[in-house]
Amino acid sequence: MKTLWHNCHAASMANGSYSIIENAAIVTEGAHIAWIGPHSELPDQGDIRAFDLSGAWVTPGLIDCHTHTVFGGNRSGEFEQRLQGVSYADIAAAGGGIASTVRATRAATEEQLYASAERGLQHLLKDGVTTVEIKSGYGLDLASERKILRVIRQLGEKLPVTVRSTCLAAHALPPEYKDRADDYIAHICSEMLPALAAENLVDAVDAFCEYLAFSPEQVEQVFITAGQLGLPVKLHAEQLSSLHGSSLAARYQALSADHLEFMTEDDAIAMAASGTVAVLLPGAFYFLRETQLPPMDALRKHGVKIAIATDLNPGTSPGLSLRLMLNMACTLFRMTPEEALAGATLHAATALGMADTHGSLEVGKVADFVAWNIERPADLAYWLGGDLDKRVVRHGVESTF
Ligand code: DI6
Ligand code: FE
Numbered sequence: 117m118k119t120l121w122h123n124c125h126a127a128s129m130a131n132g133s134y135s136i137i138e139n140a141a142i143v144t145e146g147a148h149i150a151w152i153g154p155h156s157e158l159p160d161q162g163d164i165r166a167f168d169l170s171g172a173w174v175t176p177g178l179i180d181c182h183t184h185t186v187f188g189g190n191r192s193g194e195f196e197q198r199l200q201g202v203s204y205a206d207i208a209a210a211g212g213g214i215a216s217t218v219r220a221t222r223a224a225t226e227e228q229l230y231a232s233a234e235r236g237l238q239h240l241l242k243d244g245v246t247t248v249e250i251k252s253g254y255g256l257d258l259a260s261e262r263k264i265l266r267v268i269r270q271l272g273e274k275l276p277v278t279v280r281s282t283c284l285a286a287h288a289l290p291p292e293y294k295d296r297a298d299d300y301i302a303h304i305c306s307e308m309l310p311a312l313a314a315e316n317l318v319d320a321v322d323a324f325c326e327y328l329a330f331s332p333e334q335v336e337q338v339f340i341t342a343g344q345l346g347l348p349v350k351l352h353a354e355q356l357s358s359l360h361g362s363s364l365a366a367r368y369q370a371l372s373a374d375h376l377e378f379m380t381e382d383d384a385i386a387m388a389a390s391g392t393v394a395v396l397l398p399g400a401f402y403f404l405r406e407t408q409l410p411p412m413d414a415l416r417k418h419g420v421k422i423a424i425a426t427d428l429n430p431g432t433s434p435g436l437s438l439r440l441m442l443n444m445a446c447t448l449f450r451m452t453p454e455e456a457l458a459g460a461t462l463h464a465a466t467a468l469g470m471a472d473t474h475g476s477l478e479v480g481k482v483a484d485f486v487a488w489n490i491e492r493p494a495d496l497a498y499w500l501g502g503d504l505d506k507r508v509v510r511h512g513v514e515s516t517f
Contacts, residue, residue, distance in 0.1 A: 119144045119512065120164050122168060132476075134462075141158045145512070146511075151479060152478065176477055176484065178438050180245050180247070184429035186271075187220070187254045188222075238275075240437075241275065244439070248277055266317065269317060281320075287323070287329070288329055310345065320350055321341075321347050335351065349368050350365070366386035371466070374394075394423070395424075396410055398448050403434070424442060446497050453494035462475045486509070
């Protein structure tokens with residue numbers, strides 16, 4: 117069954133870059149886009165069901181390509197401590213930080229984790245997100261990581277959103293392995309990843325490469341195992357210091373390297389060569405009051421694709437709006453609204469290995485799009501959050517919230 121969506125303009129992102137069609141029409145057939153172009157060129161569709169979009173701007177459904185949505189508790193107390201001058205690293209060294217969320221997550225039931233994650237995810241969906249990546253990483257043992265990954269799968273089954281699941285078992289050192297990081301990495305590689313992959317709970321593998329987490333050598337072991345299991349990799353790299361994790365990620369053809377404030381130009385050259393997407397997370401930059409900016413000039417000069425995501429997590433980015441992150445990417449990182457929007461659609465799809473099916477409005481792609489009641493596409497990065505007037509279409513069908 118075909119449907120015509122008309123009386124609209126489209127920020128289509130066609131052919132791999134920001135692009136627009138004024139006075140556009142879109143024809144969907146089932147879950148896919150069958151035709152898109154200027155309305156004046158629309159071939160006769162006969163008697164077709166039609167929806168008038170009242171002059172809206174249509175964008176691809178937003179894609180949040182980096183979140184940690186499933187966790188127990190929250191860390192607003194640490195937020196207050198940091199406002200008093202205690203650093204993120206100091207809090208982590210004193211047993212807080214990720215470790216405190218691990219305790220709360222281990223103590224929570226699958227049902228409790230589902231309920232709180234669903235609440236968080238609803239905020240993103242109301243903001244126009246139709247695809248989201250969610251990482252584990254607050255369990256850090258087989259049973260607890262499995263519990264989180266099962267919740268991630270359930271979210272994708274029950275909510276109107278496409279969910280990609282990433283195993284981030286190498287997020288932090290669990291207390292059982294204190295001073296034995298190599299042993300924990302060996303456990304991840306020999307037990308955890310093979311078991312979780314066999315249960316079809318994992319779409320990609322991530323790690324935290326940082327002086328307060330895992331070394332490049334340890335991350336490499338995780339990448340080798342992921343490769344043996346046929347899983348793509350991603351990496352938290354260069355967030356707090358420069359260990360050249362992003363170059364390592366590029367060597368392993370990673371889908372993305374994320375954060376990147378401390379990356380060098382050589383890292384950017386390596387990422388450009390491997391097509392590894394730079395996922396920038398302005399919410400974490402802002403919330404940690406970071407001052408080291410990601411090297412925007414080097415990323416642009418070498419043609420690295422740049423995505424923007426919320427990093428939704430309880431410690432460094434309790435960010436419930438992807439559009440707010442577009443604003444922050446512009447105000448803090450000096451991206452243009454066009455770059456930011458491409459970063460939350462087109463390049464976010466590439467960062468998830470989904471560029472063939474998602475991220476732009478093109479014939480054959482999945483019909484996930486948002487019709488925004490706005491004057492110009494830049495308005496999406498202009499308003500600071502808020503529930504903008506919009507219609508969300510997923511798999512060719514209008515979603516209601
Ligand atoms: N970097 C981050 O910003 C999050 N994880 C990571 O590797 C923070 C996670 C947390 O503090 O709970
Ligand atoms: Fe993260």
